[in-house]
Amino acid sequence: MAGIVLGQKRRDVDVEREDVADRVLILDATQTTERVGASGMWTNRNRAIERLFEVCGERVVGGVIRARQSRRRHHAAANLSDDFLPRLGVGRDTLTRLRDAAAARADALAEQQKQLDAARAALEEKRAQLEEMQDAQEQRFATLNQSAIGQQELIAAQEQQLAAQQALVDKLKAAADRLDIAYRGRFDWPERGPFLITQEFGPTRFNAFHTGLDMSYINRCEGPIYAAGDGIVLADGRPNQKYGDWAIGVVIGHSQHLATLYWHLSREIVTVGQEVHVGDVIGYEGATGFATGCHLHFEVQFDGSPQNPRKYLP
Numbered sequence: 001m002a003g004i005v006l007g008q009k010r011r012d013v014d015v016e017r018e019d020v021a022d023r024v025l026i027l028d029a030t031q032t033t034e035r036v037g038a039s040g041m042w043t044n045r046n047r048a049i050e051r052l053f054e055v056c057g058e059r060v061v062g063g064v065i066r067a068r069q070s071r072r073r074h075h076a077a078a079n080l081s082d083d084f085l086p087r088l089g090v091g092r093d094t095l096t097r098l099r100d101a102a103a104a105r106a107d108a109l110a111e112q113q114k115q116l117d118a119a120r121a122a123l124e125e126k127r128a129q130l131e132e133m134q135d136a137q138e139q140r141f142a143t144l145n146q147s148a149i150g151q152q153e154l155i156a157a158q159e160q161q162l163a164a165q166q167a168l169v170d171k172l173k174a175a176a177d178r179l180d181i182a183y184r185g186r187f188d189w190p191e192r193g194p195f196l197i198t199q200e201f202g203p204t205r206f207n208a209f210h211t212g213l214d215m216s217y218i219n220r221c222e223g224p225i226y227a228a229g230d231g232i233v234l235a236d237g238r239p240n241q242k243y244g245d246w247a248i249g250v251v252i253g254h255s256q257h258l259a260t261l262y263w264h265l266s267r268e269i270v271t272v273g274q275e276v277h278v279g280d281v282i283g284y285e286g287a288t289g290f291a292t293g294c295h296l297h298f299e300v301q302f303d304g305s306p307q308n309p310r311k312y313l314p
């Protein structure tokens with residue numbers, strides 16, 4: 001250890017000695033240069049060295065420079081404190097730069113995160129909106145579907161109701177038609193006892209169509225006239241007066257379609273709206289209106305159209 005320290009000291013002394021030798025050399029060179037007579041160009045040290053090179057030759061000055069460089073290297077190896085602080089400064093700068101860069105990176109990351117969060121929130125909102133729209137659409141479809149089903153059910157119900165009504169109408173019509181079916185024996189004769197048929201239903205010799213069946217009691221007038229069937233009195237008095245016919249007459253409705261008419265009565269004993277039954281006396285034979293003699297004009301009408309009464313009588 002002592003040997004190493006001693007060696008170091010010896011090298012330092014050598015360096016100092018060389019340095020002194022260099023200074024002497026430069027001093028000599030300077031003095032020589034001064035002697036050469038160049039002046040006013042010595043202010044700059046490098047310029048002085050250049051000048052020395054010119055004056056003393058490359059060998060001397062080169063030797064001085066090399067010696068100086070060698071000493072500096074030696075000095076740097078012997079004592080680190082010479083460039084430790086600058087290095088420390090550089091290190092500190094680098095560290096600051098790295099710290100700044102890290103902070104900047106963190107800021108950028110935070111900004112990216114913020115943007116990402118915003119994008120995610122926007123996406124979530126959009127998704128919620130879409131879901132809402134979808135729900136609304138589904139509900140609308142459901143409502144439409146329900147309404148369509150409702151309509152169909154309503155139509156079906158109406159059709160059913162109509163069908164039921166139609167069936168009822170058909171049934172009623174069938175019942176009415178059964179009631180109205182023309183068959184012998186349906187009505188009873190409106191005159192009872194000895195009487196004569198004086199005029200049949202249909203065309204006559206007098207160029208007219210006879211719409212009823214005329215009958216007359218034998219050897220007597222004003223005999224009783226009977227209702228031919230059950231029914232309601234639809235007309236009484238002189239129903240054809242407006243046509244200039246003064247005949248006293250009764251009309252009995254037996255069903256929706258069927259009616260019987262009794263004309264030329266001397267008098268009647270029923271009134272409109274009265275319910276009558278087959279065989280009830282409704283009035284008496286006479287010769288009122290267009291009648292040439294005492295007789296009954298008996299007429300059967302189906303929907304207002306005269307029918308042959310014989311089809312309804314026994």
Ligand SMILES: [Zn+2]
Binds near residue numbers: 210212213214297298
């Ligand atoms: Zn007649």
